[in-house]
Amino acid sequence: MPLIEISDLDDPRLDVYRNIKKTNLTRWSAQFIAEGKKLTIRLLESEFGVASVLTSDKHVDLLKPHLRNDVPAFVVPHQLAQMLVGQTFHAGMLGCGIRKIPPTLEELMQIERRHLITVCCGVENLENMGGIIRTAAGFGATALLLGPACCDAFSRRALRVSMGSALNIPIIEAGKDLSQMLTTLRDQHHFNLVASILDNNALRLRDCPTEGNVAVILGNEDAGLDTEWLDLCSHRVTIPMHSGTDSLNVAVAAAVFMHHFAENINDTSTGIGDR
Numbered sequence: 001m002p003l004i005e006i007s008d009l010d011d012p013r014l015d016v017y018r019n020i021k022k023t024n025l026t027r028w029s030a031q032f033i034a035e036g037k038k039l040t041i042r043l044l045e046s047e048f049g050v051a052s053v054l055t056s057d058k059h060v061d062l063l064k065p066h067l068r069n070d071v072p073a074f075v076v077p078h079q080l081a082q083m084l085v086g087q088t089f090h091a092g093m094l095g096c097g098i099r100k101i102p103p104t105l106e107e108l109m110q111i112e113r114r115h116l117i118t119v120c121c122g123v124e125n126l127e128n129m130g131g132i133i134r135t136a137a138g139f140g141a142t143a144l145l146l147g148p149a150c151c152d153a154f155s156r157r158a159l160r161v162s163m164g165s166a167l168n169i170p171i172i173e174a175g176k177d178l179s180q181m182l183t184t185l186r187d188q189h190h191f192n193l194v195a196s197i198l199d200n201n202a203l204r205l206r207d208c209p210t211e212g213n214v215a216v217i218l219g220n221e222d223a224g225l226d227t228e229w230l231d232l233c234s235h236r237v238t239i240p241m242h243s244g245t246d247s248l249n250v251a252v253a254a255a256v257f258m259h260h261f262a263e264n265i266n267d268t269s270t271g272i273g274d275r
Contacts, residue, residue: 003060003064003075004072005076007080009076009080009084013074014054017085017094020033020156031099032097033156033159034096034159035093035156036092037063037092039160040055040094041093042167043167046167047167048097050071051071051097053071054073054074054076055092056077059092059093102143103170105185111142114212115191116142116213116214116215116216117141117213117214118145118215118218119215121218122147122150122223122226123150123221124150124151126151129151129155129158130161131161131249131251131252132254133165133169134161134165135255137168137169143170144169145178145181145215146174153171182215185215192211192214193215193233193235194235196219196250196254196257197224197238198238199236200240204237204239205238205256210261216261217233218253
């Protein structure tokens with residue numbers, strides 16, 4: 001599709017890009033916003049549908065090699081672009097992606113590999129969510145499961161922090177079904193459910209067995225894991241801290257846990273880490 005030059009900011013085709021600071025709250029929308037040159041290009045190269053892309057006249061040449069025939073590309077004068085999005089348009093490009101239905105848990109379990117799944121129970125901070133997604137994708141996790149009260153993995157800010165990793169890993173909004181999903185993983189697919197907790201008496205991470213399928217369960221940034229989730233887990237595990245440091249940020253803790261379990265999985269299964 002050819003480039004479409006627009007000089008009227010009231011053009012309804014630009015509505016999705018207005019005041020993008022508000023688009024961190026798009027959980028129930030069928031669309032999401034990718035911000036910046038790298039993320040917009042990664043969106044265009046992904047398996048996600050793309051409703052449109054927007055670029056300023058200063059960056060149009062960078063976009064041209066990546067355009068898809070089925071995606072309208074709007075070009076606006078740079079100064080008008082800043083007025084449209086409601087902030088300095090240093091990113092140069094925006095893309096409007098279309099959410100897709102993720103695979104079911106059973107479909108994922110049909111993949112023949114040793115599975116590593118990241119589970120978020122009440123992760124509310126967008127930066128933390130983005131960091132966890134990037135970590136999960138980087139260590140070759142099968143999927144990310146999101147429980148109740150989690151923030152939107154496809155919010156503009158979370159997507160930016162993840163550097164587009166949300167486009168490359170299945171993300172299942174389990175919601176209130178999370179408990180049943182974890183039970184299914186444990187009882188039918190022989191997962192070790194590993195709870196990340198703050199407790200000096202808990203099993204130290206380095207001593208936690210890494211064999212078999214593993215799901216790492218991460219709690220809320222402040223409250224941690226509720227008893228509902230802890231009671232399902234086969235191991236309650238902690239990262240030992242030096243005196244004077246009580247805990248790690250949940251995204252950092254996720255990276256430490258995922259590294260511990262991914263080393264074993266990377267050594268003994270095919271495909272993981274190669275995507």
